[in-house]
Structure formats: C-alpha cells, structure tokens
Amino acid sequence: MRSLRAVPLALLGLVWLAPIYLLVVNASTPATEYDSRTVWKPHGFALFTNIGDAWRKADLGHSVLSTVTYSVVSPLLAVLVGAAVGFAIVALRLRHGFFWFAVLFAGSVFPLQMLLVPLFVGYADTSLYDTRTGMLLVYTAISVPFAAFVMRNFFTGVSYSLYEAAVIDGAAPPRIFAQIYLPLARSALAAIVILQATFVWNDLLLGLTLSQSDDVRPIMPALTSLQSAYGGSALPTVLAGALLVSLPTVALFLATQRFFVRGLALGQF
C-alpha cells in the first residue's frame, strides 16, 4: 500500500526529467538531421561533434577557460579575505568589530541592479571594462560579504583560549591565522568556495554588463549570444553548449548537496 503511493511521485519525477531527456536527445542530433517537428525522437548520436562545434565554431572554448579561472580564483580570494576579517573581528577583537561585520554583510543585501551602471561607467573610466582582472575583481568583491558572514560565525564558535595559548607560545597574528584558524575552518571554507564558485559560474548579469570580447566574456552571456545568433538548424549546437556548461555545476551539486543546503539556509537570511 505504502509503496503504491510512490507511483504518482515517480511519474511526476519522470515528467520532471523530460526536459533533460529532450536536452540530451536534441543536443545529440546531428545538425543536418535536426527537424523541429520530431524533437522527441532520437536521431543518432553526434553529441561530441556538436559540443566540439559549440566549443570551436561558436567560440565557447575561450569563455569556458575564462569562466573556470573566475570561478576558481574569485571564491578562493574571497574566502581568504572573508576569513581574515572574521579572524580580525573574533580573535584579534577588532574595535567596533560587530559594526564592521554588519557593514560588510549589509553589502550583500541590495540587488545587483544597484551596482550595474556605476560599475559599467567606472570600469570604462579605469580601463577595467572587458578585462579578466575586472571580472575577477567584481566576482571577488561580490563574494566577500557571504564569506565574511560565515567565517565570522564559524570563528565565534572557536574557543578564545586557543588564541591566547598561541600568543603565549609566541606566535604572531599572521601565523596564528595561517597555521591554526584557517586549517580549523576547512569545512566552512569549502562550503563557501563551492557555493560562490557555482554563483560565479552561473552569473549572467555581471558578465553581460562588464565584458564583450570572446576572451573575457563568461560562459553564460556567451551562451545567450550563441542562442540569439544561431537558431533553426543549429539548435543542436546551442543545446550541446547548454549541456556542456551545465555539467560542471550539476556534478558539483550532486557531489556536495549537503554543503549547498547548509549554505542556503545559512547565508541568505
């Protein structure tokens, strides 16, 4: 009886998988055989050819490489910067520490739309527009409030006597930070990096606003321009591109579900 109740759920699950089925099947259809009237039927297997086309002809390759850089380097920098300020507030007892913490965290409250125009104008004036440095900088800054929030909370749970003992042993703050506090926080650091890497990888708005060349433009804006430039018979190429850029985040998500949920519940409210 109980197992019968699973049937509607499983059926609904199949409905949920249908778009993924359509994505895979049509991303695998050879471009020459694509027919918009028969999209539910498989038409051979040219997935790798199509991905190759998206990579080379549509130039997604450059974007993928830049986006890998952004989504690895920016979260790592942000988590270091966030851990440093968390350490300063909790262990070094930064004066007005809570005030600075609140100021940093409030930086993540307003919508991205508030930043777009000034960043665009400012980047154009300082020739950061359409540069990898510019993209790295903005992705790092945007990730800092969340990193600072989580790290400050994490370090609050670390006993202060640990810090005192290290001081008595003659260690200076940089050493205490690097050799005691950072290693302690490994799991929190990893959770932040995973969440922020996904955010950077999936970003559309900042990439759209602050870059334009194939070398600099992140993957999501690149995919949207691929979609509007192609169409019709090249649709399998576009879908292969969509599949390609989704694989890393899907794999990462499935491997680290726990971190995601904790981060979601932690970070946003």
Add this chain to the structure above:
Amino acid sequence: MTAISRPATRRRVNLAAGGFSLPAVVLVAGLLYLPFLYTVYLSFTSYNGLGTPAWTAWDNYRTIFHDPDLATAARNTLLWVVGTVTVPVGLGLLLAVSTYGRRFGTWLRLPFLLPYAVSGVGVGVVWGFILQTGGAFGQALDFAGLPGKDTGWLLDAPVNTIAMIAAASWQSVGVNALLFVVGLQSIPREPLEAARLDGATGFRLFRHITWPLLRPITTVVVGLSIVGSLKTFDIVWVMTQGGPGTSSETFAVSMYKTTFVAGDYGVGSALAVALTVLTLVVSISYLRRQLSGARAV
C-alpha cells in the same frame, strides 16, 4: 599581566586587526557601497554615459510612475512573485512531506533536484526550445489529444510570463523540497508521536502538527522565493528578452533594457533604486509579520 593585555602588544594586535580587515572593507566599500551610492545619485540625474550627469531631482521617478511599459513590468513582476510563492513552494512542500522518512525518498527527490544545479541561462535555453511554437511541448499536447499544438507560448501576454514561471518552477521545486526536508528533520519526535497516539493521521496530522512546526523553515523558503522572484532576470532575458515588445518584462529586465539598450542611465538607476526599495519593504514587512505571528502562537 598576560602577554595579551600588555599595552604595547595590544597596539600591535590592533594594528594587525586593522590589516586583516582592510582587504574586505576596501573591496566591499569600493565595489559595492560606492556603486550603490552612485546609483542613488544618478537616479536623480539625466545621464547617457557621456559628459556629466545633470541634476533633475525627481523627474526619473515621475517618469517611471507614468510609463505604461512599467505598469506591464509591475504586473509581470507581481505574477512572478505570486507564481513563485505558490507553485515551487507548494509543490516543494508536498514533495518533502510525501518523501520524507520513506524508503528511496532520496531517489524519488533526485529528478526534482537535478534542474536546480542547471543555471538560469541553461534552464532558459532548454525551455525556450521546448516552448517554441509547435515545439516539444506543443507536440506532447498533440500526442495526448489536447489542444494547444500551435499556441505561441512565448508570444502572447500573459501566457509567456506564466510559461516562464513554469520553467522557473521546474528549476526550483527540488531545492525547496530539500529545505523542507531539513525542516522536517529538525522537528522533534514527541509531538508527532503524541498526536499519532491520539489518532491523528494523514492530512490532520500534517495540518495541526507538522505544518505549525515547519514554520521557521517555511518563513525562510517563502522569504527566499519572494526576494528571488522580485529580481527575476536570467530566465526572462534568455527566453524572450522581455518581448515580444515589452510584454514579458520584469522590473529587472526593464532596468537592464532602459540602461544598456536605451542608454538612459538616469531612469535605469531610478528603476534600480525602486527595485531595491520594493525588495526591502516587502522582505522586511514579510519577516515582521512572520516574527510577530510566531510570538502570538
């Protein structure tokens, strides 16, 4: 006196504290706060990116209040908020409750969870393809003997917005279910067992015991959904770019188009400020209502 409280040491530690905080403060002040303030300033000016902004006081705000296209954007954004709070949250809750504690529950939830890891752009590309006129969705309807084969799902308002809300729901049901499962895990066993002993089962058990106990996580899920839906951009940008015309624009899409397509930075900034104020007002009043409600219980 310990090594920590000696004045000379204290001064060195203060210096170190400042040094450790500096990068975060500089990054956030320079790339988040400064732009924020500049947007507020620009919203009171007329500016197209060239020359200097000219002060026009409240003109931009008057413009956006009288713009019929923005009435459309307001209607669509409201649809997004209502649609997002009902479908993905409701379905997520249903999914969580009906799979929680069941054998293979994790596996039953997996199909719903997969789309969450796909980006908004990816979801938009796939659903744009599915909802093409006469596309996969139309063919499926035809196969099932239903009308709608040649409906332009993305061509007419308000159907296009509703279709995109469906696409967004496809993406977010799973993660809402997951958050509700976390909430269910934190419910203590005793009240549930006591209620079962009293003969409560099924919907009554849910209505009177589980649902009230789920309130904290419901607040989080609904709050996240409201804030997220107010800022809807990616899916709309990919699937319709707000079109045809302006029929499926949301506030966030209008803001982007006004600024970077029409080149009107002043009005675009005013829209950004309006969106921010709206987000803050809605989320603060929602949280206040939830919190005062919790006290009354």
